Amino acid sequence: MSKKKNKKMNQKSFYFEDYNYYSKGRSNNKSRANISEDRIYLLFFVFFCLISIFAIKIFATSLQDTNFKNTQNYYSSVFKPLRSDITDRNGEILAKNVRVYHAAIKPNLINNKKNFILKLQLLYPKIDIKIIKKNLEKNKYFYLKKNITEKERAKLWSLGEKGLLFETTQTRIYPHKNLFSHVIGQTDMDNKGISGIEKSFNRELWSHNKPIIMTLDANLQFLIREELIKFQKIFSSAGSAAILMDIHNGEILSMISLPDFDINKRETIDDANYINRATKGVYELGSVFKTFTLAGALNEGIVETNTEFKNLPKNITCAGRPIGEYDDKIPSDLTAEQILIRSGNIGSVRIAQKIGTEKMRNFLQNIGVLSKIEFDIEEVGEPVPFRWGKCKLATTSFGHGITTTLLQLAKGYSIISNGGFDIKPMLIKREIKENKKYRILNKEVSEKINPILRKIVSTKEGTANFANINGYEVGGKTGTAQKSFNGIYSKNKINTFVAVFPTSKPKYVLSVLLDDPQLSKDYIYHYKDGSGWKYKGTPYNTAGWTSVEVAGKIIEKIGPILAINRIDFYDNYVVKKSY
Amino acid sequence: MDKFFKIENYWRNIDKHILASFLLLFTLGIFFSFSSTSFLADERLNKGYYFFFQKHLFYALFSFFLMIFVSMVNTDLINKSLLPIFLFFLLLLILVPFFGIEVKGAKRWLNFYVFRFQPIEFIKPFFILVIAQIITSNWIKNLNLAHLFSFSLLSFLILLLVLQPDLGQSVLLICTWISLVFVSGANVFYLSLILTFAISLFFLLLYLVPEKFSYIVTRLTSFMDPEKSGNFQSQKATEAIKQGGLKGQGMGEGILKESVPEAHTDYIIAVVSEEFGSVVSILIITIFLFLAFRIIKKVINFSSNFYKLSLSGLVSLLIFQTFIHVGVNANLLPTTGMTLPFLSYGGSSLLSSGIIAGIILNYTSLRERTE
Numbered sequence: 001m002s003k004k005k006n007k008k009m010n011q012k013s014f015y016f017e018d019y020n021y022y023s024k025g026r027s028n029n030k031s032r033a034n035i036s037e038d039r040i041y042l043l044f045f046v047f048f049c050l051i052s053i054f055a056i057k058i059f060a061t062s063l064q065d066t067n068f069k070n071t072q073n074y075y076s077s078v079f080k081p082l083r084s085d086i087t088d089r090n091g092e093i094l095a096k097n098v099r100v101y102h103a104a105i106k107p108n109l110i111n112n113k114k115n116f117i118l119k120l121q122l123l124y125p126k127i128d129i130k131i132i133k134k135n136l137e138k139n140k141y142f143y144l145k146k147n148i149t150e151k152e153r154a155k156l157w158s159l160g161e162k163g164l165l166f167e168t169t170q171t172r173i174y175p176h177k178n179l180f181s182h183v184i185g186q187t188d189m190d191n192k193g194i195s196g197i198e199k200s201f202n203r204e205l206w207s208h209n210k211p212i213i214m215t216l217d218a219n220l221q222f223l224i225r226e227e228l229i230k231f232q233k234i235f236s237s238a239g240s241a242a243i244l245m246d247i248h249n250g251e252i253l254s255m256i257s258l259p260d261f262d263i264n265k266r267e268t269i270d271d272a273n274y275i276n277r278a279t280k281g282v283y284e285l286g287s288v289f290k291t292f293t294l295a296g297a298l299n300e301g302i303v304e305t306n307t308e309f310k311n312l313p314k315n316i317t318c319a320g321r322p323i324g325e326y327d328d329k330i331p332s333d334l335t336a337e338q339i340l341i342r343s344g345n346i347g348s349v350r351i352a353q354k355i356g357t358e359k360m361r362n363f364l365q366n367i368g369v370l371s372k373i374e375f376d377i378e379e380v381g382e383p384v385p386f387r388w389g390k391c392k393l394a395t396t397s398f399g400h401g402i403t404t405t406l407l408q409l410a411k412g413y414s415i416i417s418n419g420g421f422d423i424k425p426m427l428i429k430r431e432i433k434e435n436k437k438y439r440i441l442n443k444e445v446s447e448k449i450n451p452i453l454r455k456i457v458s459t460k461e462g463t464a465n466f467a468n469i470n471g472y473e474v475g476g477k478t479g480t481a482q483k484s485f486n487g488i489y490s491k492n493k494i495n496t497f498v499a500v501f502p503t504s505k506p507k508y509v510l511s512v513l514l515d516d517p518q519l520s521k522d523y524i525y526h527y528k529d530g531s532g533w534k535y536k537g538t539p540y541n542t543a544g545w546t547s548v549e550v551a552g553k554i555i556e557k558i559g560p561i562l563a564i565n566r567i568d569f570y571d572n573y574v575v576k577k578s579y
Numbered sequence: 580m581d582k583f584f585k586i587e588n589y590w591r592n593i594d595k596h597i598l599a600s601f602l603l604l605f606t607l608g609i610f611f612s613f614s615s616t617s618f619l620a621d622e623r624l625n626k627g628y629y630f631f632f633q634k635h636l637f638y639a640l641f642s643f644f645l646m647i648f649v650s651m652v653n654t655d656l657i658n659k660s661l662l663p664i665f666l667f668f669l670l671l672l673i674l675v676p677f678f679g680i681e682v683k684g685a686k687r688w689l690n691f692y693v694f695r696f697q698p699i700e701f702i703k704p705f706f707i708l709v710i711a712q713i714i715t716s717n718w719i720k721n722l723n724l725a726h727l728f729s730f731s732l733l734s735f736l737i738l739l740l741v742l743q744p745d746l747g748q749s750v751l752l753i754c755t756w757i758s759l760v761f762v763s764g765a766n767v768f769y770l771s772l773i774l775t776f777a778i779s780l781f782f783l784l785l786y787l788v789p790e791k792f793s794y795i796v797t798r799l800t801s802f803m804d805p806e807k808s809g810n811f812q813s814q815k816a817t818e819a820i821k822q823g824g825l826k827g828q829g830m831g832e833g834i835l836k837e838s839v840p841e842a843h844t845d846y847i848i849a850v851v852s853e854e855f856g857s858v859v860s861i862l863i864i865t866i867f868l869f870l871a872f873r874i875i876k877k878v879i880n881f882s883s884n885f886y887k888l889s890l891s892g893l894v895s896l897l898i899f900q901t902f903i904h905v906g907v908n909a910n911l912l913p914t915t916g917m918t919l920p921f922l923s924y925g926g927s928s929l930l931s932s933g934i935i936a937g938i939i940l941n942y943t944s945l946r947e948r949t950e
Binding site: 041046050058 | 825872875887
């Protein structure tokens with residue numbers, strides 16, 4: 001250890017010098033046990049093993065045959081849709097992802113830009129050359145055309161330009177264009193749903209490989225939309241809507257709102273007229289609520305169908321506001337049934353007063369017309385909340401001062417007609433267990449109401465004779481209400497008709513809403529009472545002359561399909577011709 | 580001059596095998612970068628063909644000269660400055676959660692405008708050396724206490740890493756620390772005890788703060804269940820290795836880099852396998868193994884505990900990093916972004932490799948005879 005003190009450099013060999021150097025450091029460590037060489041060897045052995053295993057794995061992997069299928073996948077990536085399909089109840093495709101391309105240009109790879117522009121012009125004479133020139137000069141990657149098909153890609157490819165690239169991507173197409181626009185909704189460029197089913201079922205559409213099956217029927221949807229469009233023109237209405245629903249399980253077979261739009265175009269719709277009138281629009285619906293009033297009273301056992309109401313005045317006032325009748329010829333003595341058939345306002349008020357505020361509110365709440373409904377799409381309107389009082393009770397009895405959506409109206413009628421079972425309207429097919437049915441109204445309510453609804457359509461006193469389509473036992477109730485803007489009633493009308501058919505064993509509810517229909521001079525009405533009478537021109541723009549006629553035409557068109565597609569319907573409900 | 584550098588007999592003292600290995604690795608890195616990143620720069624970033632290559636070339640050359648420089652510096656000077664440098668980088672690492680920039684969901688970089696700086700890459704070698712100093716010096720008398728102290732230092736680092744989050748580097752540091760402590764003669768029982776504690780803490784964290792660590796869970800589950808689509812990168816890497824076969828598709832012919840982001844950093848072995856064949860990949864792995872062998876052969880001859888320990892630690896660092904990188908590429912380990920030292924693209928990684936190589940060369944050039 002004496003060498004330690006010798007610090008003179010250059011005097012000894014470097015061996016010594018270095019030795020001194022580090023023996024100094026080492027001497028400090030003397031107190032601690034020397035590091036075991038075995039452990040170092042062991043460490044190296046572990047390294048060796050680990051690395052060897054991985055090397056062998058890589059070697060083995062490289063010796064594996066490349067699976068042809070995998071190679072395919074690897075090089076051209078077999079098309080895997082980002083979103084699953086949406087189909088109607090019969091498997092008809094309503095939405096599907098397809099492969100498309102974005103044609104992009106990389107300016108620095110194009111040698112002869114003039115020549116390239118010329119070639120492009122030959123291919124697309126209408127293309128805006130100025131923008132392309134500008135982009136070419138910027139020398140940045142840009143898109144020439146987005147969402148082009150395989151065919152178009154081949155065309156562009158044949159230009160033989162190195163700087164023309166194709167990004168493979170996918171887009172969602174809707175073969176039925178406008179037909180389901182309000183229900184299915186739209187997707188954005190990134191294949192994310194932004195409205196309708198596309199939005200509310202976005203996660204399922206992303207993750208599932210199986211298509212989402214809707215309760216809708218494309219054929220029915222088509223026919224109903226055709227009729228609605230036809231009458232939209234005849235009555236020059238601002239918009240219209242229709243819902244066809246199975247009253248037993250809430251499956252919606254058709255849901256249409258006009259005007260609609262082509263969802264393939266992916267336009268931003270901000271015009272309020274494109275609102276979904278079936279679910280989002282919240283309206284005062286008028287006399288259609290009288291059915292609820294009577295049903296509520298029947299459910300409570302307060303009145304019977306033949307309970308008489310005598311000396312009904314033609315006018316009453318509530319809080320200074322007059323309540324009158326539509327029909328001046330309405331008798332002063334009516335039974336409860338007649339009040340509904342003749343659509344008496346004062347009579348309905350009397351029935352409601354018998355029920356009382358609390359029970360009336362509970363009844364409307366139970367059948368689901370008072371508060372926002374839970375539904376398969378997010379575009380659902382919220383009924384305007386209000387404070388119950390004596391006058392509210394009176395106006396509510398005939399559907400004024402109370403708002404709801406067409407969907408909720410259909411739901412309410414379904415519950416009243418299906419034997420009193422609660423239902424949940426739905427657009428997506430779900431398994432419903434029969435034993436899970438939950439009764440909220442007495443059974444007798446349907447038994448009593450359905451014949452009355454039928455009488456509204458079938459008897460002269462009723463307001464909906466034009467919907468009396470032979471063979472379908474149509475029943476229903478009309479509603480004509482003035483649209484109110486901020487509490488002030490306007491001249492604009494909402495005409496509604498809710499049809500339930502066939503009334504002897506109800507199966508479907510069809511509700512039709514016309515937003516502000518006008519009188520038509522040329523339309524010819526055919527009387528359905530067997531007289532063969534015709535009537536030209538619309539005398540009043542009330543539901544009886546507009547929405548009832550529309551509903552009748554719709555039932556005439558879709559009736560056979562409902563019967564053909566469902567044998568039990570044909571067997572049980574359709575009245576066969578007797579020879 | 581001699582105080583700072585050891586020019587004299589430099590060439591004679593240096594371990595030529597180790598130097599040659601490092602040189603070979605740097606060269607291969609530059610070559611692979613040339614062949615495989617030009618596509619990326621062109622297609623993805625619309626930059627010049629040689630954008631990545633030029634950067635890589637610059638950093639690789641810089642790292643190489645850094646290595647030579649470090650290997651020349653007087654060893655005493657290095658040993659004295661270890662702690663200050665370590666503390667400096669530690670400070671930078673602490674700054675990352677506050678001033679770091681986020682890239683693809685992880686906050687690991689400090690932005691110095693000219694370049695992005697990843698402190699953990701630089702802290703690694705100094706962490707090992709400082710720990711080696713702590714364990715071998717008489718500063719803490721009890722060996723177990725010294726280990727415990729180094730463990731707390733490690734825990735602090737891991738905590739900082741987990742915040743980023745950077746699972747790969749955490750695992751790397753833990754593995755290196757374990758081998759270091761193991762070599763230093765730790766009681767295997769205590770070691771396993773601490774290990775069990777750490778693992779249970781890890782799972783506890785997974786359970787307690789799921790939103791921060793959910794990505795770890797998804798990666799682990801996707802690793803366990805390869806059918807799941809989350810395993811995209813490793814699937815592509817496996818396909819690439821298969822595609823390459825023994826001889827490879829040819830230079831520039833690989834397409835893994837087209838479909839996998841970060842292929843030029845995290846999947847360099849797969850890229851090389853695809854283009855040049857698995858034989859070349861195995862050759863690269865063998866170089867690392869040879870390096871480890873040469874260094875450990877040297878270590879055995881040292882009598883100084885510090886050099887034994889620090890060289891073992893640095894070798895462990897290199898080998899474990901290679902191990903994790905290759906494991907991820909071969910789909911034997913869950914996906915984590917780990918660069919391959921000397922070869923992967925990335926300034927911080929390359930410079931760190933240069934420093935490690937420099938220190939290894941410096942230490943192995945010491946002439947010391949066993950008594």
